[in-house]
Amino acid sequence: MNYTVFRVWGIPIRVHVSLLVFVPVLVWLIGSGEQLAAYEVVINATTPATVDAASLSDADRWLIGALAAVGLFASVTVHELGHAWVAMRYDIEVESITLWILGGLASLTEMPREWNREFWIAVAGPIASLLVGAACIGALVVVPESATVAVFAIGLLGVMNVSLVAFNMLPAFPMDGGRVLRAVLARNRSYVSATRTAARAGTLFAILFIFLGVVVTFSPILVLVALFIYVSATSESRAVVLGDLLSGLTVTDLLEPRGSVPVDATVETVFARLLAARRTDLPVVDENGAIVGAITATALRDVGPAEYETTTVGDVTTTDLPRIDAETSAFDALQTLQRSRSDVGFVVRDGEPVGLVSRADFAAALELRRDTTAF
Structure with a gap:
């Protein structure tokens, strides 16, 4: 079940009910002492800020968790709007953007078969996330370190956006990196063949993620991502083959x-x-x-x-x-x-x-x- 919360460029931005359930869990995960201690190391190592998780009160921890959780999905919205903006430049209609437990989905009326169009639509989202991440890290230069909660929350968003780019650019079709892989392959082979190869890569990554999420470290979210990749890659590959087989027929x-x-x-x-x-x-x-x-x-x-x-x-x-x-x-x-x-x-x-x-x-x-x- 989806709820339309606002519109950008006429595109309805929708929130799936799974996100409403997941956000409080995400606030708790981010706001727990163990997680913030880990984030402290990353923020201090990769940004201009210096933070100390031990100095935070319980109220500060939960406030940081809430700000980071909301900010993360605001960042995901910007990421999907990046895809949408380029798609509209190619006169492709964007039906909606849906935020859900695993991130965001920009629903296009069609996925272009021209390799260069798919390439630029795919990379536009990560570029938007990089810009948000860079803006957050740049803001830490001017935000006073005495504003501990703000520094921690902004630093977290900077790290999360860069991490989002790194994860999304894995060649795990139909994630952004997987679509880039298909676009590159489609330069020198048929669209169907490129899709099949990209889908196989997505399936391999799905198996890897399940192994990591079950055997190496218990991570239900990673398992859900793996299942999403497997089902989506298989479905889209099948749809492309069907479309090619039925092409030219009414x-x-x-x-x-x-x-x-x-x-x-x-x-x-x-x-x-x-x-x-x-x-x-x-x-x-x-x-x-x-x-x-x-x-x-x-x-x-x-x-x-x-x-x-x-x-x-x-x-x-x-x-x-x-x-x-x-x-x-x-x-x-x-x-x-x-x-x-x-x-x-x-x-x-x-x-x-x-x-x-x-x-x-x-x-x-x-x-x-x-x-x-x-x-």
Whole structure:
């Protein structure tokens, strides 16, 4: 569940409920004495400031934890806005930016296949984080060391932003470094091949992170990051392959003669129609021949054999199907079915259903393309 908190350049900045749960935990992690002692060493070694965690009161510790936690996710927002700014320069729409337990996600309407565009969109986030980190470290030159809480919080944000850049630039697709890897690979090979290689690298890093998070040091967050990388890399690689296999096809190309069944026919007559058409779904038409829904093998499971003669097709017709324009690309249509969690959808032309398209139609097209295409 996401909540829109404000907008930047018209882009809704959303907070996922997982972040609301995680922030208090992050405040506690940062504000604990052991963590601040570790941060003290890093801040003193890498910034102009000199801090002493032992001199902090309990109230100071929790205040620093709260400021650093909020500041961290403000920094993540700036990081994602870096991606968004470059994407918009390439006329790519940014639907939203979502902050969640593992950081932030800028949702683009499309990911460009031109290697140079993906490269600059990917590195824009880390560059924004570097600028924030540099600004924080630079601020320590002018902030008086007597302002202990401010110095500690600003120093922490400087270190965190630089660390965020270092982590994000690991070639673990689909993190920023992984997208940079794909962009570089795509200069000299196909986009599909580059994606597959980058996805394999992401999978290897996911395994490494799980090992580190379980065996070396107990870190649930690192394990969650690993799972996110693995699932995202696998999903995006699959989507790219599907998109390539279905390229050039529209929904109209997938339409096949199905026949139809009248809305007042009995279920008993439907089985013969399904067998004759070798389908698991058929359009249902009214008395005027207009398509009003679909009858599916799944819906027929709910009808007992004793009710076949008394149950009409209209009683078990599915009417709330996704509507897909006939000129929609096959890949976008498949995405529509997946988002709606439906096995079948209406194909619409001029606002009126003209047929059905199902996952089986896509499977047949993919099998044919897979057998005739070499990557």
